Amino acid sequence: MAINAEADIQAACRAARQLAETLGFSRAAAYHIATAASELAANVLFHGGGGWLHAQALFDAQTQQALGLEVLALDHGPGIADIALALTEGYSTGKGLGCGLPGVKRLMDDFMIESAVGAGTCVKAIKWR
Amino acid sequence: MTTIALQQVLHEQRSALLTAWITQVAALGDQHSVHEHALDALLRSLFDDILGILERQPTANPSLEHEESLALALRQLVGEQARHGSSASTCVNVVLTLKHLMSAQVVTATDVTLEDMLWLEQVFEQLTLLTVTAFLAIRERQITQQSLSLLELSTPVxxxxxxxxxxxxxxxxxxxxxxxxxxxxxxxxxxxxxxxxxxxxxxxxxxxxxxxxxxxxxxxxxxxxxxxxxxxxxxxxxxxxxxxxxxxxxxxxxxxxxxxxxxxxxxxxxxxxxxxxxxx
Missing domain, CATH: 3.30.750.24 (STAS domain)
Structure with missing residues (x-):
C-alpha cells in the first residue's frame, strides 16, 4: 500500500486492523497493530517523504496456521543517521512527540530497523499470536 | 482534399441526424422528462458545434481543447447528466450515439473516402476524451464539496x-x-x-x-x-x-x-x- 497522503495513513491503519481481526487477534492486539501501522505510515510520510507500507500474515509452513502479523514500512527518504537516538524516548527531528518509533517497538513483539543515510529506511515489526 | 462528400452527406442529413440523435439519447438512459427541453437545447447546440468541426479541413491531429463553445456545451450536458446520477459510460454513449448515426449515413453515401472516415473517427475520439474529462472534473468537484461539508458536519460543539x-x-x-x-x-x-x-x-x-x-x-x-x-x-x-x-x-x-x-x-x-x- 502506497503512502503519499494523510488519507493513506488512515487507510493503512484500517487495513492493518482488518487483517489483524481476520487473523483472530484479540481486540487489544488488533488495536496495537493498527496503532503501530498508523505510526509507521506517519513516519514514512512525514520523515521519508512518502513510501510503502505492507502488512502480511505469517503462516506456519506445516500447519498453515497464522502465527503472526508483519508490518513492513519502506521509504526512500533521507534515512536515519543515529538509529539508537531515533529510538530514544522523546527524541524527534520533526514536530512530533518523539514516541512514535519507541512506541511501536513496545506495541509489537519483534522490531527491526534498517536505515542508510540518503537511501531510505526500512522498519519491520511483528506481532505474534 | 475530399471532404466535400462528407460535408454534403452531413449537410443533407442534418435534420434527420439531429432528430434521430435526440430520440436515441432520450431512449438511452432514464432521462427525466422535466428536463427534456433543456436537454434538447443542449444537444442542438452541441450538434451544431460538432458539425462545425467536422466541416473543416481535416488535420492530422484535431485538438478540441480551444473550442470554447463546444467545451461549454459538453460540460453543461455532462453536468446535467452527472446531476441525475448517470454513469460516465452513459455520458460517453451520448457522444458515441451520434458517431454511430453519422457513420451509418456516411458509409452508405457513394463518394466518401477513407480519409473522411478517418477524420470522423479522429474528431469523435477527441470528443470522447473531452466528455470523460468533463465528467471526471464534475465528480472531482462533487467529492471536494462533500468532504468539505462533511468536515463542517463532523465537529459540532x-x-x-x-x-x-x-x-x-x-x-x-x-x-x-x-x-x-x-x-x-x-x-x-x-x-x-x-x-x-x-x-x-x-x-x-x-x-x-x-x-x-x-x-x-x-x-x-x-x-x-x-x-x-x-x-x-x-x-x-x-x-x-x-x-x-x-x-x-x-x-x-x-x-x-x-x-x-x-x-x-x-x-x-x-x-x-x-x-x-x-x-x-
Missing part, C-alpha cells in the same frame, strides 16, 4: 449545560480536521464563557501519537481560555495503547464513560443531577 460544552469526536482526526476542531471549540469556549469542556473520544477509531498530539494542542489552547477539559470515552485498548506509546495527558481529567464525564463536569461548576424526590 454542543452546549451541554450553562458553561459546559460537549465536543463529541467521531471518526478519523487528521491535520485539517484537528485544526477545525480547535478553531470551532475555541470559538465556542469564548462565546459561552465555558468553564468545562467534555471531549468525548468514543468515536475515534485509533489513538496514535499524531491524534494525541492534536488533542494536546487543542487542550492546551482551551486551557488558555480558562476552561477545564474532561476527556471521556477512551476504550480499554486505547488506554493500553496510549500508555505503551508513552503518551501522557498531564493535568487532564479523564473518565471512562460520557456519563461519568458529565457528572464530573457538573461537579466542577457546582451542580449535580439528583432525583426529583430528594429535592422535595
Amino acid at each position: 454542543l452546549r451541554l449545560w450553562h458553561r459546559i460544552l460537549l465536543l463529541p469526536l467521531v471518526g478519523v482526526i487528521d491535520t485539517v480536521r484537528a485544526r477545525q476542531i480547535t478553531e470551532s471549540l475555541l470559538e465556542a469556549i469564548a462565546r459561552y464563557e465555558a468553564r468545562v469542556t467534555i471531549l468525548d473520544l468514543t468515536g475515534v477509531p485509533v489513538l496514535d501519537t499524531s491524534v494525541a498530539q492534536h488533542l494536546m494542542k487543542t487542550i492546551d489552547a482551551a486551557r488558555l481560555l480558562g476552561t477545564r477539559v474532561v476527556m471521556t470515552g477512551i476504550s480499554p485498548e486505547g488506554a493500553q495503547t496510549l500508555t505503551k506509546l508513552g503518551i501522557r495527558f498531564a493535568d487532564v481529567i479523564s473518565r471512562a464513560t460520557l456519563r461519568a464525564g458529565i457528572a464530573e463536569a457538573l461537579l466542577l461548576v457546582g451542580q449535580q443531577i439528583s432525583p426529583l424526590e430528594g429535592k422535595r
Whole structure:
C-alpha cells in the first residue's frame, strides 16, 4: 500500500486492523497493530517523504496456521543517521512527540530497523499470536 | 482534399441526424422528462458545434481543447447528466450515439473516402476524451464539496449545560480536521464563557501519537481560555495503547464513560443531577 497522503495513513491503519481481526487477534492486539501501522505510515510520510507500507500474515509452513502479523514500512527518504537516538524516548527531528518509533517497538513483539543515510529506511515489526 | 462528400452527406442529413440523435439519447438512459427541453437545447447546440468541426479541413491531429463553445456545451450536458446520477459510460454513449448515426449515413453515401472516415473517427475520439474529462472534473468537484461539508458536519460543539460544552469526536482526526476542531471549540469556549469542556473520544477509531498530539494542542489552547477539559470515552485498548506509546495527558481529567464525564463536569461548576424526590 502506497503512502503519499494523510488519507493513506488512515487507510493503512484500517487495513492493518482488518487483517489483524481476520487473523483472530484479540481486540487489544488488533488495536496495537493498527496503532503501530498508523505510526509507521506517519513516519514514512512525514520523515521519508512518502513510501510503502505492507502488512502480511505469517503462516506456519506445516500447519498453515497464522502465527503472526508483519508490518513492513519502506521509504526512500533521507534515512536515519543515529538509529539508537531515533529510538530514544522523546527524541524527534520533526514536530512530533518523539514516541512514535519507541512506541511501536513496545506495541509489537519483534522490531527491526534498517536505515542508510540518503537511501531510505526500512522498519519491520511483528506481532505474534 | 475530399471532404466535400462528407460535408454534403452531413449537410443533407442534418435534420434527420439531429432528430434521430435526440430520440436515441432520450431512449438511452432514464432521462427525466422535466428536463427534456433543456436537454434538447443542449444537444442542438452541441450538434451544431460538432458539425462545425467536422466541416473543416481535416488535420492530422484535431485538438478540441480551444473550442470554447463546444467545451461549454459538453460540460453543461455532462453536468446535467452527472446531476441525475448517470454513469460516465452513459455520458460517453451520448457522444458515441451520434458517431454511430453519422457513420451509418456516411458509409452508405457513394463518394466518401477513407480519409473522411478517418477524420470522423479522429474528431469523435477527441470528443470522447473531452466528455470523460468533463465528467471526471464534475465528480472531482462533487467529492471536494462533500468532504468539505462533511468536515463542517463532523465537529459540532454542543452546549451541554450553562458553561459546559460537549465536543463529541467521531471518526478519523487528521491535520485539517484537528485544526477545525480547535478553531470551532475555541470559538465556542469564548462565546459561552465555558468553564468545562467534555471531549468525548468514543468515536475515534485509533489513538496514535499524531491524534494525541492534536488533542494536546487543542487542550492546551482551551486551557488558555480558562476552561477545564474532561476527556471521556477512551476504550480499554486505547488506554493500553496510549500508555505503551508513552503518551501522557498531564493535568487532564479523564473518565471512562460520557456519563461519568458529565457528572464530573457538573461537579466542577457546582451542580449535580439528583432525583426529583430528594429535592422535595
